[in-house]
Amino acid sequence: MVTICCLMVLLSGYLLCLSFTGPKAPATPVTFVVPAGWPQPLYDFKQNPLTTQGIALGRKLFYDGRLSKDGNFACAACHQQFAAFATYDHNVSHGFNNSFTRRNAPGLFNLAWQKDFMWDGGINHLDVQPLAPITDTLEMAENIDTVLNKLRADTAYVRMFSAAFGDEKINTLRMTKALSQFMLTMVSANSKYDRVMRGEDSFNLPQRLGYEIFQKKCVACHAPPLFTDLTYRNTGLSVDPYLNDMGRMRITRKPEDSLKFKVPSLRNVVLTFPYGHDGRFYNLMDVFEHYRGGVVAGSTTDALVKNKIPLSNFEIGQLKAFMYTLTDSVFLKDPVFSPPGYENRTPLAPGEHLHRYQY
Amino acid sequence: MKTKNEPLVKLTTLKTRWFALLCGLICSVPCLGQLTQNRETGNMLKLTFNNVVAGKPLALRQDYTNSFGETYSVIKFRYYITQIQMIDSSNMSVQFFPDDYFLIDAGDSSTRTLNIPLSLKRLSYLSFLVGVDSVANVSGTQQGALDPANGMFWAWNTGYVMAKLQGISPAAKSPAHGFTFDVGGFKPGENAARKIEFVLNPTTKKSKAIHSIVFNVDVDKWFNGTHPIKLAEHPGCHEPGALAMQLADNYQTMFSIESTAK
Numbered sequence: 001m002v003t004i005c006c007l008m009v010l011l012s013g014y015l016l017c018l019s020f021t022g023p024k025a026p027a028t029p030v031t032f033v034v035p036a037g038w039p040q041p042l043y044d045f046k047q048n049p050l051t052t053q054g055i056a057l058g059r060k061l062f063y064d065g066r067l068s069k070d071g072n073f074a075c076a077a078c079h080q081q082f083a084a085f086a087t088y089d090h091n092v093s094h095g096f097n098n099s100f101t102r103r104n105a106p107g108l109f110n111l112a113w114q115k116d117f118m119w120d121g122g123i124n125h126l127d128v129q130p131l132a133p134i135t136d137t138l139e140m141a142e143n144i145d146t147v148l149n150k151l152r153a154d155t156a157y158v159r160m161f162s163a164a165f166g167d168e169k170i171n172t173l174r175m176t177k178a179l180s181q182f183m184l185t186m187v188s189a190n191s192k193y194d195r196v197m198r199g200e201d202s203f204n205l206p207q208r209l210g211y212e213i214f215q216k217k218c219v220a221c222h223a224p225p226l227f228t229d230l231t232y233r234n235t236g237l238s239v240d241p242y243l244n245d246m247g248r249m250r251i252t253r254k255p256e257d258s259l260k261f262k263v264p265s266l267r268n269v270v271l272t273f274p275y276g277h278d279g280r281f282y283n284l285m286d287v288f289e290h291y292r293g294g295v296v297a298g299s300t301t302d303a304l305v306k307n308k309i310p311l312s313n314f315e316i317g318q319l320k321a322f323m324y325t326l327t328d329s330v331f332l333k334d335p336v337f338s339p340p341g342y343e344n345r346t347p348l349a350p351g352e353h354l355h356r357y358q359y
Numbered sequence: 360m361k362t363k364n365e366p367l368v369k370l371t372t373l374k375t376r377w378f379a380l381l382c383g384l385i386c387s388v389p390c391l392g393q394l395t396q397n398r399e400t401g402n403m404l405k406l407t408f409n410n411v412v413a414g415k416p417l418a419l420r421q422d423y424t425n426s427f428g429e430t431y432s433v434i435k436f437r438y439y440i441t442q443i444q445m446i447d448s449s450n451m452s453v454q455f456f457p458d459d460y461f462l463i464d465a466g467d468s469s470t471r472t473l474n475i476p477l478s479l480k481r482l483s484y485l486s487f488l489v490g491v492d493s494v495a496n497v498s499g500t501q502q503g504a505l506d507p508a509n510g511m512f513w514a515w516n517t518g519y520v521m522a523k524l525q526g527i528s529p530a531a532k533s534p535a536h537g538f539t540f541d542v543g544g545f546k547p548g549e550n551a552a553r554k555i556e557f558v559l560n561p562t563t564k565k566s567k568a569i570h571s572i573v574f575n576v577d578v579d580k581w582f583n584g585t586h587p588i589k590l591a592e593h594p595g596c597h598e599p600g601a602l603a604m605q606l607a608d609n610y611q612t613m614f615s616i617e618s619t620a621k
Binding site for chain 1: 496497498499500501502506507508512514515516517549598599600
């Protein structure tokens with residue numbers, strides 16, 4: 001009798017165990033490579049170890065319109081590879097139902113070194129970042145449960161979640177960790193500037209002069225290697241009465257943070273136009289004009305720009321030449337970041353308008 | 360990770376079949392030592408949260424009147440109960456559950472009872488947090504009760520809504536007279552989590568330990584628990600800060616013990 005009981009328990013245990021674990025190969029670990037001379041990343045990879053399968057899943061999610069309500073707005077609709085994952089040539093991005101976002105979409109790269117996200121730093125962890133666009137009515141306008149149910153209904157996703165995380169469960173945690181994995185691999189550290197710093201290339205004269213001006217007038221905020229010191233600063237942009245965007249103060253509720261925005265990276269800057277948190281500057285010239293003439297000094301305006309930054313036309317020309325050395329053409333064309341299935345095709349050209357692309 | 364509410368997740372991460380077999384065996388014994396919401400097992404302390412208004416069970420979408428004479432009805436009422444701690448002061452033994460998170464939802468009666476494994480001989484002190492500790496607010500996506508899909512999470516300004524009261528009041532000067540108190544904030548100076556403590560009547564030597572506590576959770580306290588908060592003046596709270604802190608002080612007073620049982 002006892003033996004039979006034991007056997008029954010064993011059997012039930014075994015059946016249970018079968019339903020949990022198939023004979024599955026574990027996901028393949030991927031090592032995150034820190035470019036030589038860069039600081040250690042801030043992202044805690046121990047909590048979300050990179051794997052080939054996790055990255056592949058994140059990539060599929062990033063390019064999937066089903067994360068939005070009407071199927072049109074994948075992450076990639078606003079974050080386009082040829083624009084270093086900013087929205088090409090848009091001051092603000094289009095979202096659900098002909099709405100516009102309130103801010104300019106920044107390029108996405110080197111996210112592993114960022115502590116806070118968004119222009120105002122309101123988001124404190126990369127993993128929870130996708131929840132903002134997914135649920136924002138001006139962007140993807142979807143709710144998390146509906147997105148998860150769409151994914152659960154797709155056998156391709158069931159397989160990919162299982163390969164990445166060991167079983168078929170699809171939840172918010174796994175979806176967002178996979179998106180993080182893909183975004184974390186977007187490291188941009190192969191511009192001409194980087195090659196020059198590594199001693200593999202050299203600046204031409206205007207680039208070198210521009211670099212020297214940059215070192216004097218810009219580097220305090222746009223500090224290499226990230227070309228941002230990740231602080232929040234008011235650079236004297238006048239308040240847009242329609243947007244009435246108070247920046248960092250919205251998050252900290254401290255008056256001293258009024259009109260401060262995160263210093264943006266200048267890597268790939270030539271491609272991420274228009275510029276500024278609301279995309280008000282259409283080209284680099286507009287930005288330089290702002291620094292040398294347009295600064296509106298208020299109580300929180302940064303001391304470094306309060307009295308404007310003197311820039312001669314000549315200096316602007318040199319600075320511009322230097323800005324071009326920050327373009328990482330390897331990153332912009334790297335097939336590992338292209339839509340899944342597009343590995344062997346050239347990425348869409350900037351002229352091709354992306355809003356209605358379905359991948 | 361952060362929650363223990365989902366024992367099966369852990370199992371699936373184990374690599375070998377033998378381990379799984381072992382776990383299967385353990386699982387056939389009803390989840391030992393696991394905190395559960397609405398499930399009775401073993402030597403447990405049962406906590407029941409009765410949502411009430413003025414001593415009567417809260418009925419959603421029914422009219423009540425607060426102490427300022429404002430009529431209101433409740434559509435949603437939800438709060439996190441976390442960091443449960445129990446002490447037996449006779450021998451200073453402590454039980455603490457820092458990683459267990461429960462979301463009580465007035466719209467789902469199955470969430471109203473929590474069962475906690477009890478190893479103390481006598482229960483002389485109980486405390487819990489209304490809200491979510493700051494570590495869970497800065498550690499990325501969580502699952503279980505803390506899954507952002509539960510709608511208790513601010514996406515644009517990362518952080519959990521510790522407690523939420525949403526309803527309709529003719530006094531509220533807002534579209535369709537709706538009011539929404541989403542109370543959150545975890546940074547120093549604006550932390551809306553509140554610790555609730557109860558010193559329990561130490562039982563006499565021969566009597567058994569307390570095994571069940573029923574709390575009354577009075578919604579009306581949101582308006583006048585410590586600070587007077589009129590719906591006519593405050594139809595909404597959607598971010599951390601001064602109003603959230605006042606609402607938190609108010610909901611700190613909403614718990615009282617209705618009864619205990621051995």
